Amino acid sequence: MPTIHYLTTADAIAAAATHFATLPRIGIDLEFDDMRYRYGRHLALIQVFDGQEVYLIDPLPLEPGMAAGLDPLFAVLRDPSVAKVFHSCKSDILLLDEVFGVNCRTIVDTSVQFSLLAAEDNNISLGRLIQSELGFEVDKGEQKSNWLKRPLTEAQKEYAANDVLYLFELTDRLADRLADMGRAQWAAEENQALEAVRYGRDEPRPWARNATKFKITPEEMPVFRELYKLRDTVARQLDRPPYHVISNDRLAELARQPIETANQLRAANGLHPELKRAPYADQLLAIGTTDLPGEAPLPADQRKFPFRRRLNGATANRAEARETLLLTLKAHLAADQGPVMANMVLSNRLIAEVVEQGAAGALRPWQQQLLKATAEKHGEDYELITAPFA
Structure with missing residues (x-):
C-alpha cells in the first residue's frame, strides 16, 4: 500500500489541488451517503490517486463551509487539461452537479471502457474488474459502511484507497485492448458524453x-x-x-x-x-x-417513450414500421457482434428514441457507423431511420 494522505483542512486540500493541477491525470472516486443514514445525498469522502500516492480528502471537518474549502479541488475537476479517471462515475458526477454545481471535464471511465469490449458481464464492479484484469482480489467489506461516521476506521481508509489505487493500470490495459479492436474512438465518444450528464432537478413525478x-x-x-x-x-x-x-x-x-x-x-x-x-x-x-384528484396528464415534452402511443392510423403504422426495422437490425447485430453489443447500440430505450429522433439524433457516431454497416451488410435501408419521425 502506498502512502495515504488524510486531509482535513482547507489549506491542505488547496495544497494538494495545486499539485493535482500540474498532472496529466488523476484517479478519483467519491464516497457519499445516498438516503441510507440521512435525508438526501451527502458527500463523505473524496479519494484521489496521483500515480504514486493516495489522498483521502475528508470534507466533513470543513462544514459549514464545505463548498468553499473544496473549491480548489473543484477547479481541477473542471479543468479539461487534467484527465479524471473514474470507475462507474455517473453517481459521482451527478452528486457533484446536484450538491455543488460542479461539472467534471475530461472524464475517463473504466466501466465505459470495459463495456465497449462487449464482454459477457457488461456491468462489472471495480472489485471484479481488478480481479479480472490484474489477477488479485481487494477487500470490499466496507462498501456499505456509514461513511458519514467519524472517525473513519483503518479498514475504511484502506478500502477507500483501493478504489483509486488501480485505476491507472486498469484504464491503460483497457485502452490497449480497445485500440487493438479498433474501438478507441468509441470510448472517446462515450467518455465525452459523460461531460453532459446533469442531475435532473425537475423530475415531475418522483413517486x-x-x-x-x-x-x-x-x-x-x-x-x-x-x-x-x-x-x-x-x-x-x-x-x-x-x-x-x-x-x-x-x-x-x-x-x-x-x-x-x-x-x-x-x-x-x-x-x-x-x-x-x-x-x-x-x-x-x-x-x-379525502376524495383526492387523479394524475393530470403530463405535458407532451415530459412524456416517456414510446411516443407512438399518442399516434393513430397511418402515422402510428409508420412509427411501428420504424421500430420493426430497428428490431430487425438489432437481431442482425446480435448475430454479427453478439447480444451485448447489440444491446449497447439498440437497447429498448434507444430503439424508442431512434423511432422518434432518428439515428442521427439519438445515437453516438460510433453507434450510427456500426448500425449503418449492419444495415448495408443485410440489405436493409438505413436511410429510413436516420432522420426524425415526421
Whole structure:
C-alpha cells in the first residue's frame, strides 16, 4: 500500500489541488451517503490517486463551509487539461452537479471502457474488474459502511484507497485492448458524453418509479402520491432516509388500505412515531378520507417513450414500421457482434428514441457507423431511420 494522505483542512486540500493541477491525470472516486443514514445525498469522502500516492480528502471537518474549502479541488475537476479517471462515475458526477454545481471535464471511465469490449458481464464492479484484469482480489467489506461516521476506521481508509489505487493500470490495459479492436474512438465518444450528464432537478413525478415497482393501480395512485409526498416531508424534517419513516412495502400497503380513523392510526405498525403526532397525523388521516384528484396528464415534452402511443392510423403504422426495422437490425447485430453489443447500440430505450429522433439524433457516431454497416451488410435501408419521425 502506498502512502495515504488524510486531509482535513482547507489549506491542505488547496495544497494538494495545486499539485493535482500540474498532472496529466488523476484517479478519483467519491464516497457519499445516498438516503441510507440521512435525508438526501451527502458527500463523505473524496479519494484521489496521483500515480504514486493516495489522498483521502475528508470534507466533513470543513462544514459549514464545505463548498468553499473544496473549491480548489473543484477547479481541477473542471479543468479539461487534467484527465479524471473514474470507475462507474455517473453517481459521482451527478452528486457533484446536484450538491455543488460542479461539472467534471475530461472524464475517463473504466466501466465505459470495459463495456465497449462487449464482454459477457457488461456491468462489472471495480472489485471484479481488478480481479479480472490484474489477477488479485481487494477487500470490499466496507462498501456499505456509514461513511458519514467519524472517525473513519483503518479498514475504511484502506478500502477507500483501493478504489483509486488501480485505476491507472486498469484504464491503460483497457485502452490497449480497445485500440487493438479498433474501438478507441468509441470510448472517446462515450467518455465525452459523460461531460453532459446533469442531475435532473425537475423530475415531475418522483413517486412514479415506486408506483410502477409496486404495481399501483390508477385508482390507488392518488393516495400513493400523497403518502409519498408526506413521507418525504417528514423525512426531510427529521433528516432521515424516507424508508425510516415508512418503508416502500408499507407505503404500497397503505395506498391499498388507507388509514381512515384515529384508532387505526394508533394501532398501525411500520410508521415513524412522528406520523402519529400533529400535524402529520391529521394529514395522514386526510389522505385516507379525502376524495383526492387523479394524475393530470403530463405535458407532451415530459412524456416517456414510446411516443407512438399518442399516434393513430397511418402515422402510428409508420412509427411501428420504424421500430420493426430497428428490431430487425438489432437481431442482425446480435448475430454479427453478439447480444451485448447489440444491446449497447439498440437497447429498448434507444430503439424508442431512434423511432422518434432518428439515428442521427439519438445515437453516438460510433453507434450510427456500426448500425449503418449492419444495415448495408443485410440489405436493409438505413436511410429510413436516420432522420426524425415526421
